Amino acid sequence: MNSTGDFRKRIFMTTVGVILCAIAVGFFKCSQFGVDPFQCFAQGVWGRFFGTKVTYGTYYTVLSGIMLLIDLVIARSCMGAATLVNMFLTGYVVDFSCMVINHLCAEPGLLVRCVFLAVGVLVMCFASSLYMTSNLGVSVYDAIPIVIARKRKLPFKFVRIGCDLLCVIIGTLAGLMPGVGTLITAFFMGPLIVFFNHRFSEPFLFGKEGTKN
Numbered sequence: 001m002n003s004t005g006d007f008r009k010r011i012f013m014t015t016v017g018v019i020l021c022a023i024a025v026g027f028f029k030c031s032q033f034g035v036d037p038f039q040c041f042a043q044g045v046w047g048r049f050f051g052t053k054v055t056y057g058t059y060y061t062v063l064s065g066i067m068l069l070i071d072l073v074i075a076r077s078c079m080g081a082a083t084l085v086n087m088f089l090t091g092y093v094v095d096f097s098c099m100v101i102n103h104l105c106a107e108p109g110l111l112v113r114c115v116f117l118a119v120g121v122l123v124m125c126f127a128s129s130l131y132m133t134s135n136l137g138v139s140v141y142d143a144i145p146i147v148i149a150r151k152r153k154l155p156f157k158f159v160r161i162g163c164d165l166l167c168v169i170i171g172t173l174a175g176l177m178p179g180v181g182t183l184i185t186a187f188f189m190g191p192l193i194v195f196f197n198h199r200f201s202e203p204f205l206f207g208k209e210g211t212k213n
Contacts, residue, residue: 009205010134014082017131021139022090024124026097030108031116034179036124037164037171037186038141044176060091067140075147080137087140117181125189129196133205141167145190160190 028035035043046059054062064087071079105112132138138146145163149156164186168178178186 006205010136013130013134013201013205014085014136017127017129017134018082018086018089018139019093020123020127021086021131022093023097024120024127025090025094026101027116027120027123028181029094029098030101030105031113031120031181032179033113033117034177034182036120036189037167037182040171040176040178040182041167041174042171044171044174047176048174055091055095057091057095060094061088064088064090064140071140071143075143078138078143078146080135082131082134083137083140083143086131086138090139117184120181121184121188121192124185125192126196126200128189129193129201132193133197133201157190157194160193161187164189 025035025039028039034040042060042063043056045063046056050059068079068083068087071083101116108116128142132142132146141163145156145160148154148163149159152159168182168186171182172178
């Protein structure tokens, strides 16, 4: 990842990206079509073993801390300020966004749920593109496919699909059945992140001349 570019833009992209990513998870949950692959894993394990003991926000922070220790060994170059913001903020923003969405639309019909799903998918991929491109660190989960793709010289979008499918399998085994939203993101999140990288995030940060082909 290129470390050049306006630092203020990078801070903006990181902050907005992390917040939007958590809000997108809220839309996923309220759509009732399934959450994104990592949340399928995280929420599946939480519901199976910890749901009656701790809030999801607290559990997510602890889980992220464990993954951070792993990333410091295998993906240290991907760690940064955004990693910590994501780790300590995401779970609580998810809880808050779900509360607000449910308050505004307590019993969404099928059409509204489809809209929630579409918003969740697009916002999640756009947000991930923002904070990945900002180069101030990525989430503890996003670091894994990035490092695998870099070290194995494989296309990121295909590595991301593989990691997402593994999360879906673990989440399913833990008892959280994936929905259509989970499967959509498992197969399309990687390619959509690459699309937003080229179409918006890289031109915004580096200018058109700095956009990667």
